[in-house]
Amino acid sequence: TAAKKTHRITLIPGDGIGPEVSGAVVKILEAAGAATGVAFDWHPYDAGANAFEKTGEYIPKVLYDSIEKNRVALKGPVTTPIGGGFASINVTLRQKFELFANFRPVKSLPGLKTNYPNIDLVIVRENMEDLYAGLEHEVVPGVVQALKIITEKGSTRIAKFAFDYARKHGRKKIHAIHKANIMKLSDGLFLRCCRTVSEGFPEVAYHEHIVDNTCMQLVMNPYQYDILLTENLYGDILSDLCSAFVGGLGLVPGANLGTECAIFEAVHGSAPDIAGKDMANPTALLQSAVLMLHHIDEPATAERVQAALEQVYREGKTLTKDVGGTSGTKAFADAVMAAMEAPV
Numbered sequence: 419t420a421a422k423k424t425h426r427i428t429l430i431p432g433d434g435i436g437p438e439v440s441g442a443v444v445k446i447l448e449a450a451g452a453a454t455g456v457a458f459d460w461h462p463y464d465a466g467a468n469a470f471e472k473t474g475e476y477i478p479k480v481l482y483d484s485i486e487k488n489r490v491a492l493k494g495p496v497t498t499p500i501g502g503g504f505a506s507i508n509v510t511l512r513q514k515f516e517l518f519a520n521f522r523p524v525k526s527l528p529g530l531k532t533n534y535p536n537i538d539l540v541i542v543r544e545n546m547e548d549l550y551a552g553l554e555h556e557v558v559p560g561v562v563q564a565l566k567i568i569t570e571k572g573s574t575r576i577a578k579f580a581f582d583y584a585r586k587h588g589r590k591k592i593h594a595i596h597k598a599n600i601m602k603l604s605d606g607l608f609l610r611c612c613r614t615v616s617e618g619f620p621e622v623a624y625h626e627h628i629v630d631n632t633c634m635q636l637v638m639n640p641y642q643y644d645i646l647l648t649e650n651l652y653g654d655i656l657s658d659l660c661s662a663f664v665g666g667l668g669l670v671p672g673a674n675l676g677t678e679c680a681i682f683e684a685v686h687g688s689a690p691d692i693a694g695k696d697m698a699n700p701t702a703l704l705q706s707a708v709l710m711l712h713h714i715d716e717p718a719t720a721e722r723v724q725a726a727l728e729q730v731y732r733e734g735k736t737l738t739k740d741v742g743g744t745s746g747t748k749a750f751a752d753a754v755m756a757a758m759e760a761p762v
């Protein structure tokens with residue numbers, strides 16, 4: 419057999435369902451790599467509460483160094499305490515590595531019955547600004563202020579990312595999502611930047627929709643959309659909404675992209691309600707790993723994984739509970755591995 423190419427990848431299993439779904443994904447990638455002449459050198463690290471217990475840091479320096487060196491990470495979800503505690507690990511990593519674009523393709527899997535067949539949407543979400551800047555303070559007792567930061571630089575580069583993606587992949591339409599009727603300055607600036615960028619891409623139709631109306635429009639007729647271009651918070655909320663079109667949070671992958679590094683992670687969180695029960699659907703993280711394989715220029719391995727995943731959905735015999743099946747995380751992963759080995 420030909421000499422293998424080895425990719426060094428930082429692995430953050432995360433917590434909650436993180437270790438279960440990332441365990442399944444690593445196993446599947448190892449098998450796909452073995453069949454396509456690609457090897458992975460995984461560099462695993464804790465983050466969040468787990469890391470704090472062991473090292474006294476929520477994001478250990480060795481983890482930062484590893485991502486900086488490897489430039490690619492696969493990440494499971496990390497629990498963020500609500501209304502206090504430490505800052506979100508996810509947001510902190512996105513800031514630290516300037517992962518300004520959050521790319522989330524929402525695409526139906528074959529064979530899976532949903533109320534909305536054949537969905538093929540892309541959400542391009544700004545990943546560093548907006549209310550996620552984490553600038554909150556108490557002005558006087560009983561009054562707090564959170565700063566919504568929108569910049570020309572941040573808005574222009576996310577718009578450029580969305581239009582470049584559309585051009586490269588033959589997408590026809592971009593809707594910038596906003597609330598500029600109320601947030602005239604901040605969302606107004608975002609829209610102005612999107613408009614300016616759109617002028618350089620005459621082949622891509624450009625529209626603007628207000629975010630509340632967008633929620634209604636999506637549920638009535640998601641097929642009218644192609645790419646949703648959003649600020650950070652609207653993108654967060656619309657991602658969960660759109661995941662429901664294709665079967666829920668267990669399915670939708672994501673990529674956090676910058677100019678130097680990239681972190682691939684599912685849209686979903688740590689799902690404490692089903693953690694440790696062999697119930698989580700690893701599809702979302704697996705499809706994030708497929709995005710990663712394309713990113714590191716291993717399309718054959720990516721396609722092998724995606725084809726096996728789609729075969730398991732087409733057969734519909736070994737699915738997890740969230741999508742109407744009765745199988746566990748491990749059995750599902752085994753089915754994907756078996757589909758990969760079966761002659762195509």
Ligand code: NAD
Pocket residue numbers: 435439494495496497498499508667668669683684685686687688689690691692697698699700701702740
């Ligand atoms: P969640 O996404 O964890 O769960 C929402 C619902 O979807 C739950 O009912 C859960 O069981 C289900 N679900 C999610 N992923 C699933 C999967 N793979 N298979 C089957 N069902 C799945 O959202 P939440 O409960 O609001 O958040 C829990 C924690 O996760 C919070 O601490 C939050 O901050 C964190 N979070 C982390 C990330 C991240 O690491 N990037 C993203 C979102 C939320």
